Amino acid sequence: MFKNIAMDFYKSINKKIAIIPFVFLVSMDIAFAQGSANSNTDDSMIWVALLGFVFVIALLVLMVAVYLLQLLKSIVRKEGMEKAKAEGKEYIEEKGLWSKLDKAVLTQAVDVKDEDSIILDHDYDGIRELDNHLPPWWKYLFYITIIFGVIYIGVYHVFDAMPLQEQEYNTEMSLAEEAKAANISSDDVGIDESSVEYSDDPSVLANGEKVYSMNCAPCHRADGGGGIGPNLTDEYWVNGGSVNDIFKAVKYGFPDKGMISWEPLLSSQQMSDVTSFVMSLKGTNPEGAKAPQGERYVEEAVVVEEVVEENSTM
Secondary structure, three states: OHHHHHHHHHHHHHHHHOHHHHHHHHHHHHHHHHHHHOHHHHHHHHHHHHHHHHHHHHHHHHHHHHHHHHHHHHHHHHHHHHHHHHOOOOOOOOOOHHHHHHHHHHOOOOOHHHHHHHEEEEEEOOEEEEOOOOOHHHHHHHHHHHHHHHHHHHHHHHOOOOOOHHHHHHHHHHHHHHHHHHHOOHHHOOOOOOOOOOOOOHHHHHHHHHHHHHHOHHHHOOOOOOOOOOOOOOOEEOOOOOHHHHHHHHHHOEHHHOEOOOOOOOOHHHHHHHHHHHHHOOOOOOOOOOOOOOEEOOOHHHHHHHHHHHHHHO
């Protein structure tokens, strides 16, 4: 009998172990294929493949161990039943650790044969109830919530050791105001949508490009061709294309259209620099740029020059 069971176990184990080389080869093939596509990640991909292989082996070993324990348990149970039958006794299986844990911690249920001891007296049309206890895990969780509630009240309401949500909000707002004030340097004072001026200074455009790349490029593309936001490289503007209009758009944003106000996050100098950079993108018209939106904007200076030229010819 034991020989047959052992043979069955050996065959089943062989089937599981046969998967290991296949899993290893597949994982290594994927790793090297990805690594060959990018030579800089060869070493890292090899390590990932090895770690994956170790994880798979550990998982298979765990599966085999569980299967082996179940097999040994079934062997012991079968031999015990045969021995009890030969001796004319009733076979009583000793409960394992999991069964004891399940009864003591998870359910604390009464055995079916002992349910008469917890049956209640009242009867509903032949239906009677059992006086089972609540699961221990549920009671322990309830006790933990009580302890947590007492600690919470003591910390937040009795001893004031931690701030309440309203206090936290006011503190965060104060810190934000301080950060905003610290972000405004002395040379930023007085720069707003009415006093901002375009600058073609290379350092100004370079600083503006940095601000643009970090904050504006995700919606308007790195080259300004437009994505979620409109195209910034053509002559058409949704909210005006003057230096004052662009600065105002950056400063106040358009929350109803998905563009936030950058005033709390950028200094006025940074907003001025990025305004100059955006204006420098006019006319670049990169490949794949978004279709024009809004109205065509013409610089006022150009209009004045045209009027002067017309008057001179008359």
